[in-house]
Amino acid sequence: MFSGLIKFLETEDQLAGVLGHEIAHADRRHTSRSLQKEFGVSFLLSLLLGENPNQLAQIAASLGQLRFSREYEVEADEFSVRYLNSTPYSCDGAAGFFIKAAAQAPTSTPEFLSTHPNPGTRVEAIQAKAKELNCASRTTDNASFLELKRIL
Structure with a gap:
């Protein structure tokens, strides 16, 4: 979280949504799971192709x-909605x-070449998850958030 992001956001609900998304990455252990998968794939490729996998194998792993x-981004988005369901946001x-x-x-990057979904x-x-949980379109007083943005 940095001041530029807070200045970019328009509402406290958006801030809560972004924070919920980032908390979900930590809560769902995305970094450690990613490292496990990365090193697991690298290990398997080294077993199959020898100690120096060729360029094609490296591209496939990437x-x-x-x-x-x-997948982790999609999961973090979903859990952000779930986390905020029990809040006034x-x-x-x-x-x-x-x-x-x-x-x-x-x-302009095709989704299959991107780290993030479209x-x-x-x-x-x-929005579909929020509709399913019936927790969208709540009204939050943005006065404190706007004051924070003004101070920054």
Whole structure:
């Protein structure tokens, strides 16, 4: 979390959504799971191809890691909604962040080459989960958040 992100956000719900997403990465142990998979794949490739896997094997391993990274992003988005469900915040706050981010920097990278899912897909999934849990569109007083942005 950094001040530039807080300045970029428009509502306290968006801030709660982004924080929920980042907390989900920690809670769901995405970093350690990613490292386990990365080293596991590298180990298997070294067994199959010898100690020096060729360039094609390295590319295949990298593309596999991108898929895991996208899966973790999707999981963090879902858990952000779940975490915020029991709070006064609109649980689809992270969707507002992705809508704004996508409008400012449209992506041109195909999803299969990216570490993150397509923003439009993420917004749809977040909003669908919020609808399922019936926790979207809550109204939060943004006065404290706006004061924080003013101070920054």
